[in-house]
Amino acid sequence: MSVKIASLVAATTLLTTGCTLIGAAPAPRPSMIYAQGAIRVRALPGMGEVLTNSAGFTLYVFEPDGHQIVSCTDACAGSWPPLFEPPAGLPPAGPGVRTAMIGAAPDPDGGQVITYAGWPLYTYASDLAPGQANGQALNLNGGPWYVIHPSGQVVEPTGAS
Amino acid sequence: MTGIGRRAVVLGGVGLAGLTLGSSGAIAAADLASPPGRTQPPATEDLMTDHGLLKRILLIYREASHRLRTGDTLDPNTVFHSAQIVHDYIESFHEGIEEGFVFPALLKANTLTDTVRTLLVQHDRGRKITVAIIGATSAMAMNGMPAAPGLRTAAGRTQVAGWLDAFVTMYEPHEAREDTEVFPAFREVTTDRQFALVSEQVAEAQHRDYGDNAVAHFLEQIAGIEKQVGIHDLNAFTPPEPRTMEGH
Helix, strand or coil, X not given: CCCCHHHHHCHHHHHHHCCXXXXXXXXXXXXXXXXXXXXXXXXXXXXXXXEXXXXXXXXXXXHHHCCCCCCCCCHHHHHXXXXXXXXXXXXXXXXXXXXXXXXXXXXXXCCEEEEECCEECXXXXXXCCCCCCCCCCCEECCEEEEEECCCCCEECCCCCC | CCHHHHHHHHHHHHHHHCCCXXXXXXXXXXXXXXXXXXXXXXXXXXXXXXXXXXXXXXXXXXXXXXXHHHCCCCCHHHHHHHHHHHHHXXXXXXXXXXXXXXXXXXXXXXXXXXXXXXXXHHHHHHHHHXXXXXXXXXXXCECCECCCHHHCCHHHHXXXXXXXXXXXXXXXXXXXXHHHXXXXXXXXXXXXXXXXXXXXHHHHHHHHHHCCCHHHHHHHHHHHHHHHHCCCXXXXXXXXXXXXXXXX
C-alpha cells in the first residue's frame, strides 16, 4: 500500500485551518489530518453559502470524484488535503448543515474521507485564511474544483461545464 | 523490481534499522536495501530538476513575450504546449509534492513560515495565470471561439505578453528561493529516515502518475519548443568577451 501524500501534507492546513494532527507517529505511515469539530456554513461573495470546516476554511468537491469516490491522491492530495473522518466518527453538522448528507468514503490509501451528499470534501492548500475560496472553479489535477452549498448543490460559476 | 516493490524493500530496511540506529544509520539501511544501480535520488534533487525544467519554460515564455510585443512570428502552439506542461506537471505534480511534503514539514517546525505562505499564494496565482495563457493560446477552436483567441488583436497579444512576463517575474525568485532556502531547510528539519521515505514516495507517485522517465519526456518536448522559438542553441547565449575602455 502506498503512503498517502495527502495525509502527510495537511500540515499546511494544520497551521491555517485549525485541524488536529493526530497520530504524529513517525513513518512509515504518515500522520493524518482529521476534521475537528462541526462542518459549518459560511457566506462567500458571489457564491452564497458554502460548506467550511470547523475553522472556517472552504471545502471543495472534485468533479472527477463523480459524487462517490475519492480520486484525488498522491500529489493531488498535497494541494487538496482531504478532510478525513476522525476515529471518533463523523463530525457533527453545524447550523444549516444537513446531518443526513454527511458521510464518508474510503480513501484508496487508507482512512475515510468525509463526504457531503456523496461528494468527498477537500480543503485547498492555497487558502490561507478563513473565508477564502481561491480554489473555486480551478481546473487542476485532472478536473475542476467547486465549493458546495449546504443543500448539496455544487456551486459552479455561470458558464462552467 | 516495481516501484512498490522497491519501496517495500526500503521500508523493510528502515523498519529494522530505524529504531536502533542513528538517523544516518537509517538512511544507510535504505540505501543498502535498494537494488544495485537503482539508487533513488533524493526528493529535493528531483524537485530541483523540475525547477530546471520550469526554468527552460520561463526562457520560452520570455522569448514568446518578446515576439508578441515586437510583432515577430510566433506559433501560438509553442506557448500553449509550454503552458500545458506547466499545468499538467509543474502545477499538478511538482507543486503538490511541495504542498504535501515540504511545506508542511517547515510549518510544523515553525521554519520559514512567512516564506511558505508567500509560496502558496504564488502557486495559486501561477495556476490562474497558466489557465489564462492556455485559454488565450489554445490551438483548437472551441465553444465558438477561434484558435488562439487571445492573440488575434494587438491588445490581446499585449495582454498575453503581460501574463507571460508576470509568470516569469514571479517564478524566477520563487524557484531560486526554494532551491537555496526552502529545500535545504526541509532537509534540515527532516530525519534521514523520513527523508528516504519521502524520496521513495515521490518517485513512486511520479511513476504512477506519469510513467517511466517522465521528466526526460517533458524535457524532450521542451527541447522541441526551444527549437521552434529559436532558443535551443546554448552557445547563442554566450556573450562576447568584455572589452575595457582601454581596449578602444
